[in-house]
Amino acid sequence: MLQKIKLEHILFLDIETVPEFENFNDLDEEKKLLWESKTQYQRKDDFTAKQFYDRAGIWAEFGKIVCISVGFFNFKNKNRSFRLTTFKGEERDLLQEFSLLLEEHFSKPQHLLCAHNGKEFDFPFIARRMLIHNLPLPTKLNLFGKKPWEVPHLDTLELWKFGDYKHYTSLKLLTNVLKIPSPKDDISGSDVRDVFYIEKDIARIVDYCEKDVLAIAQVILKLRQENLLQASEVISVS
Template sequence: MLHKINLEHILFLDIETVPEHETFQQLDDEKKSLWEHKSQYQRKDEFTAEEFYDRAGIWAEFGKIVCISVGYFNNKGESKSFRVTTFHGEEMKLLKEFKNLLDTHFNHSKYLLCAHNGKEFDFPYIARRMIIHRINLPEKLNLFGKKPWEIPHLDTMELWKFGDFKHYTSLKLMANVLGIPSPKEDIDGGMVRDVFYIEKDIERIVAYCELDVITIAQVFLRLRNEELLDDEEIKHV
């Protein structure tokens, strides 16, 4: 079935998130209490709510998106071209820019969104942050009333599960076992908060996010047993 999908009809994406505020102390008292309750199960008695706050970025209610990287194929004949770009800056601005891309270029029913673990993380996180900012959801993220086969989302991790609901495989591990060259990343997901708040180096985060988008596209090609992209076919725009 994957071979029946036109590659040019897929928008590959990845997001990077951080806690909404740099420190726990910047939360008001009500939000501190809500965070303490929300994080209790994960931190148990090993960490206080304040100590655990550096991980708040994984929850849309306590985090924010600092960049959304997207990639798409623009093929001509036998030659492949993969274009990558990133929305970053103030969260409401980048969300509106991303929504505009979906509404103007990827709104038709033939288009699909693809991310790694996107159904559990990227897609709902973007939708929740849009609602928080009172941004109308683009059709590709508005799932209300849709039947499962009508949801325009692909997830490379789900495709790798083959129906095994308890199986989690990271993008890095999938790339390794599928023989995809490991990108030269100088940070990982656990470092994004510090790079954003302490180093204030958004360009470094953007570079990391774009590498993940390229890797997702490469994984998708391997799942179709097709040739990988080479460096000359990847264009940063």
């Protein structure tokens, strides 16, 4: 079935997130208590709520998106290319720009969104942050009333599981076993918070995010048993 999907109908994406505020003390008192309650099951007695706040970026209620990178295939005169671009800046603005892309270019029934662990993280995180900002959900993220087979999402983690739902494989491990050049040659997800708030280097985060998008596309090619993208075929316009 994967081979029957036209590559140009897939929008590949990845997001980078950080805590909504730089420091725990920036939260109001009610939000501090809510954070403490939300994370108790993970923190146990090992960390205080304040010590654990560096990890707030993984929850949409306490984090925010600092960039969304997307990539898509283009086939012209039998030549293949892969175009990368990134939405960055104020969260509400980048969410609106991303939504506009979906509605204008990837809203038809044949279009799919693809991410690694996207069904558990990227897609719901984007949808929740849109609603927090009082933005309408684009068609491809509005899943209300849809049956599982009607959901227009591909997930490379799910594809690799082959139905084994207790199995988790990171993108870094998956690219390694599939002999795909690793996207992780600079920072890791745990570094993004410090790069954003301390180093204030959004360009470095964008580069990291786009490499993940490229890796996800390469995984799909590998699963389809097609040739991997070469550097000359990849175009970044960020």
